[in-house]
Structure formats: C-alpha cells, structure tokens
Amino acid sequence: xxxxxxxxxxxxSLAAIVSRTLGAGAPESLVELLPVLTSxxxxxxxxxxxxxxxxxxRLTEAxxxxxxxxxxxxxxxxxxxxxxxxxxxxxxxxxxxxxxFQLIHTATLVHDDVIDHAELRRGRPSVPRAFGLPSAxxxxxxxxxxxxxLAAEYPRSIILRCGESCADLVEGExxxxxxxxxxxxxxxxxFRVIERKTAAIVxxxxxxxxxIVEAPAASVAACEEYGRSLGIAFQIRDDxxxxxxxxxxxxxxxYTDLREGNPTLLSLEAHARLGGTEREEFERLFGLRRKQPSxxxxxxxxxxxxxxxxxxxxxxxxxxERAVRALEPLPDxxxxxxxxxxxxxxxxxRF
Amino acid sequence: xxxxxxxxxxxxSLAAIVSRTLGAGAPESLVELLPVLTSxxxxxxxxxxxxxxxxxxRLTEAxxxxxxxxxxxxxxxxxxxxxxxxxxxxxxxxxxxxxxFQLIHTATLVHDDVIDHAELRRGRPSVPRAFGLPSAxxxxxxxxxxxxxLAAEYPRSIILRCGESCADLVEGExxxxxxxxxxxxxxxxxFRVIERKTAAIVxxxxxxxxxIVEAPAASVAACEEYGRSLGIAFQIRDDxxxxxxxxxxxxxxxYTDLREGNPTLLSLEAHARLGGTEREEFERLFGLRRKQPSxxxxxxxxxxxxxxxxxxxxxxxxxxERAVRALEPLPDxxxxxxxxxxxxxxxxxRF
Numbered sequence: 001x002x003x004x005x006x007x008x009x010x011x012x013s014l015a016a017i018v019s020r021t022l023g024a025g026a027p028e029s030l031v032e033l034l035p036v037l038t039s040x041x042x043x044x045x046x047x048x049x050x051x052x053x054x055x056x057x058r059l060t061e062a063x064x065x066x067x068x069x070x071x072x073x074x075x076x077x078x079x080x081x082x083x084x085x086x087x088x089x090x091x092x093x094x095x096x097x098x099x100x101f102q103l104i105h106t107a108t109l110v111h112d113d114v115i116d117h118a119e120l121r122r123g124r125p126s127v128p129r130a131f132g133l134p135s136a137x138x139x140x141x142x143x144x145x146x147x148x149x150l151a152a153e154y155p156r157s158i159i160l161r162c163g164e165s166c167a168d169l170v171e172g173e174x175x176x177x178x179x180x181x182x183x184x185x186x187x188x189x190x191f192r193v194i195e196r197k198t199a200a201i202v203x204x205x206x207x208x209x210x211x212i213v214e215a216p217a218a219s220v221a222a223c224e225e226y227g228r229s230l231g232i233a234f235q236i237r238d239d240x241x242x243x244x245x246x247x248x249x250x251x252x253x254x255y256t257d258l259r260e261g262n263p264t265l266l267s268l269e270a271h272a273r274l275g276g277t278e279r280e281e282f283e284r285l286f287g288l289r290r291k292q293p294s295x296x297x298x299x300x301x302x303x304x305x306x307x308x309x310x311x312x313x314x315x316x317x318x319x320x321e322r323a324v325r326a327l328e329p330l331p332d333x334x335x336x337x338x339x340x341x342x343x344x345x346x347x348x349x350r351f
Numbered sequence: 352x353x354x355x356x357x358x359x360x361x362x363x364s365l366a367a368i369v370s371r372t373l374g375a376g377a378p379e380s381l382v383e384l385l386p387v388l389t390s391x392x393x394x395x396x397x398x399x400x401x402x403x404x405x406x407x408x409r410l411t412e413a414x415x416x417x418x419x420x421x422x423x424x425x426x427x428x429x430x431x432x433x434x435x436x437x438x439x440x441x442x443x444x445x446x447x448x449x450x451x452f453q454l455i456h457t458a459t460l461v462h463d464d465v466i467d468h469a470e471l472r473r474g475r476p477s478v479p480r481a482f483g484l485p486s487a488x489x490x491x492x493x494x495x496x497x498x499x500x501l502a503a504e505y506p507r508s509i510i511l512r513c514g515e516s517c518a519d520l521v522e523g524e525x526x527x528x529x530x531x532x533x534x535x536x537x538x539x540x541x542f543r544v545i546e547r548k549t550a551a552i553v554x555x556x557x558x559x560x561x562x563i564v565e566a567p568a569a570s571v572a573a574c575e576e577y578g579r580s581l582g583i584a585f586q587i588r589d590d591x592x593x594x595x596x597x598x599x600x601x602x603x604x605x606y607t608d609l610r611e612g613n614p615t616l617l618s619l620e621a622h623a624r625l626g627g628t629e630r631e632e633f634e635r636l637f638g639l640r641r642k643q644p645s646x647x648x649x650x651x652x653x654x655x656x657x658x659x660x661x662x663x664x665x666x667x668x669x670x671x672e673r674a675v676r677a678l679e680p681l682p683d684x685x686x687x688x689x690x691x692x693x694x695x696x697x698x699x700x701r702f
Contacts, residue, residue, distance in 0.1 A: 054518065054522055055522055056522045056525055059525045062525075107492075108492075111489070114488060115485040115488055115489075133466070134466040134528045135525060137462050138521045138524045138525055138528075139525075140492070141459075141491070141492075141517075142521040145514055145521060148510070149511060149514035149518075152503075152514065160500060163496055163497075163499055163500035163503065166492075167405060167496050170410065170493040170496060171405055171406055171410055171493075173485070173489045174407055174410045174486060174489055175407055177483075177486060178409060
C-alpha cells in the first residue's frame, strides 16, 4: 500500500508554478512581481515543511506527499498578494496563517479523495490510493491539527475566524452529500454548498490577512467579499472543467462530479434547459449510483444540445467581476492589479 | 443511511453515568462527591451541546449522536476532579477545555470506527453505520474543528499542548496501522503506540488543567505523569476486555483487536509464552487479514493455555499504582482520593 519516496514525482519549481498560475498572457507589470511572489511562496512552503515534521517518518511522508500535490498554490498566492496590496513589506506576519490555510485546504482534499474514492489527484495517485484509506484519514486529521497549531500564533479573533470557516467547509460537505444524485435540489442549494465548501475559507483567509495587517474595516470587508466572490467563480469554473476540461492539464479524469452525482451549475443549467423526455432522461441518468461510460457520454451529449456551458462560463465571469469590484476600497497598485488578474484567471482557467 | 432522532436511544442520566464509572464499591467519601461531579459534567456537556450547533441540522445531529455515545465520561471526570483537587471551586475556568478534549476524543472514535469498519459503539450503531461513511469522516472533522475553537479561549501554551497531543494521537494511529497483523513488532512498539494513541491526550488534558489553575510546576508534572500512567493502565485493561470482557457491558463485540490484527499486550504476552508449533499457529492465525470465528476462538484457546491474562491484568494494575504514586505532590483530600480511585478503577473496570 505504501508509496516509497522514489514513487513521489518531483513537483515543478515554485517559480514555474507561480508563472503557470499567472498564465501566459500576464502583463509585464505582473511578470515583474514573479521573484517576490516566488520568494513569498517559498517562505510559506518552508513553514509547512517544518510544521509537518513528526516523530514518525511514514506520517511526515504521507503529509508531505499530500502537500506537495498542492497544485496551483492559489490560496497562498492570494494571501501573499493581499498582504502586499495592503502594504505589508514581507509575508513574515502572515506566513504561518497562509501555511495554516493551505494545510486546511490540503486536509479537506485528502478526506474528499477518501469520500469520492478518487484514484488520481493532480496526475498522481491520491493519498488514499498511495497510502491506504486508514493512513489517508489520519493524515487529513494530522494536517488539520498542524494547521490549528500554526493558527495558535494569532489573536483569538483570527483563530475563531479560521475555525468558523472550517465549520462552514464541513457543513458544505455534509450539505453536498445530502444533495447527491438529485438535480431537483436546485440552484439555491448549489450556491449554499459552494459558498460554504469553497468560498468561505478563501473569504476567511483574506479577511484574516487584512485584520492582521490592521487594515481599516472597509478593507477587511472588501478582502472578505473579494475572497468569497473569487471562490465562487473558481468553483463554477471547476464545474465546467469537470466536463469540458483537458484531463492531462487537470491531472484527473473528467466527469467526476457527474459520476459521483454532485449537482454542478452546469448540470443544473443543462437540466433546466432540457424539455420533455430529454429532461427526464438527464435526470434519470444523473441519478444512477453506478454510471457506465455510455451514461456519462449521454449526459455530456444532452448538455451539448443546450447553451448551458456558455451560461455557466458567463456566470463564473460575472462572479470574477464582482470580486474585482469588491477591491475598490484597496489602494491602487501592482498587487491590486494582480488580485484583479487572479480573479479573472479563476474564471477563465484551463487547469 | 440516516438515522432520525427517533432512532437515537436516550443516554442514561449523568448521575447514573458518574455513579457507574465510580463503581459499586466506592467508599462513602467518594459517593458524597457525586452531586458536585454530576453538576461539573453537566456544565461540560452543556458547553459541548452549544458548540456543536451548526447551520445544518444533519451535521448537528450526527455530531450530537457521536457525542451522546460518550460512554463513561472518564476524561471530563478526570479533568473536573483534577481541577477540584488543585483547589478550583468550580469547573468554570476549565469547562471549555474539558469540552474540547472530549470532542477530540469523540472525533478520533468516529474516525477509528471508519477505519476499523466498526458496526457498533457502546451498544448502538457506530456513526459510519448510522450516517454513512462520508458523513462520518466530515463529522469527525467537524468535532476537531469545534474542539480547536473551544481551545482558542486559552493561552497559546495550552493550545499548543492540546495540538501536540493530537499530533501524538494521530502518530499513534499511523504507528498502529503500520504494525497491524504483525506480532513480531513486539512490546516496545506496542508501548510506543498506546503512549501516543491513548496516554498522551490524557496527560495533556490534566497537565493543561494544572497549568490553567496556575498550580506549581511539580503539580503540573505530577498531573501529566498521572494522566499518562492512567491512560496506559486504561488501554492495557482495554486489551484484556477485548477478549475476556462482557459484550453486553461493553456495548461492542469481542475480538475486535484480534480481528483487525492490532497487537495488544495480551496477544504479545500470549505469543511470547507459547512454544514451537503453537506459537507458529498463533502467529499465522493472528496474521490472517480475514479471520473466521473459528480462527478467533482458536486464538483465544491458545491464549487460555498461558498465564498471559494474569500478566496483563497485573501490568494494568502496576501502571495504575504508578499513577497513584505520581499524585504525591498534590494536596491530600477527597478529590485526590477520587483520582486514586479512578486510576485503580481504570485497571479493574469491566466496561
């Protein structure tokens, strides 16, 4: 069951990750920020590595494996950019918090992979696949525990904000689980799920940064609203990629949400647009606990007969613009421009 | 999958639980403490109920279900008794911390039941059995999160002590998982597992109480050592009950450790005492990933041919006496007597 260190492929350099997350078309003014951002993420990564050391190599290994599949580093990048946009000269004061939020995010991915029976995560075997289910459950617990130890550095209000967003996240997962295989739960249910499951933690992370920097109340609220809107845009884009994304770029197979019966904005919009027997067929296939590849292809084909994909892409863009507008109280400058760029990128990303 | 509220049997009253945990033979001086202890546990229970409220009823229900199977309430009882032994006139200052440790304990039980595929816990369906595996995983996460929110009330040193003991606990689980089905791992491995998995959290809970009460350093160390020794005694007794306990009293089937291949002090002592072909047979049967009832009965019969059970009972008693001796720096009085009684009870309990 165990994957030895030799089985862990090396992750690309942080500079490559940041550059990839910024995207090929990034303006020169943002490309100039690359060295600073890479160094910020490096510091956050070091904190993570340090806190994950345990007395037991297998646990350190599994936790390190989970973290090194950290992918795009969107959350720490957003936190570093927010801190700098608010005038912080380094990530020093928010480094431990960024590490904590990244660990919480990773913990939930590990437990999600247990729940969803996911075999792959970012092109590698998932933690439950590589280390076994028992180790995956306790590795997730371990990441949570270390995250809270990091958060303990901060004032009580920050710890509570962090804790509340974790509770939201867990609520979102239970809510999602309760609505599985059921398209009639509708858009309100969908937005309740993603606000809790995806958006709340981004909102809490960025509001916490603003609070630590002692930014004015309007800026704290702006960062929270920006984080929430960006989180929603990110998740809606994720829904689209589940059906139309490139599996090689994503590092995971398509149709996971369809297979697991998670209603997405795409499946809800397609369902709402179909009529008569096609709508009934869509609902029936979506509700199947075990779907054959032909069922998934049929669901995709039915979706293609509607303009649901366009509507969903526009919805993601709409939330990204809402995130951009939320930034207005923040001082103008390259890091605010970066935050705007990242929000629009979340709604347009291909991986 | 969901168990509605009507399916949740009512728990006995707190007074009945405390009285049962104290045991029938408790001296009059301890029986007199019953009303105070019941009221202390009631306050801790109320804190737990309050913090478990979520916006989503199903999560509150699952978490409440997990907590109400809290059984003997040994940990909160120990924490209340320690606080009072150190002169605290009420549990007020340590109430949130006791609630936090009880939630952490419950979280690990829920995740353990997922890992061990346990159907029963304290005579009722386990959380994964009653609410499904996905809900069980996130319910455990939710309990962890709420525990850390409670711990956030305290100084950083307490939060870190709590966090470190959680990390120990997780390490213990990974260590245990790595040694499954393998009796050759030996006693050292066994003690490493139970010190982390069971004893560290009791030690941390009681040392934290002493620290909050601002007890002298010798008392903090005494409480830590008492908690650790009692935890070990408790776990060793648990090993014995897995084979010789009354399933009706325990609320769970016998032979769980044998079936899951967890080396216990009992199986290690039996293995060490057997010779020749019987030893080989014991090792082979213990190592089977899937055991038939006849395999389990044979393991029990082989154990019965040795005096392993007596040796294990004596080991538990030895650790209980070590716990009692550790209390010497504490002021004499009824609550210290209670702590002594609880330590000896942990090594002699039948449930």
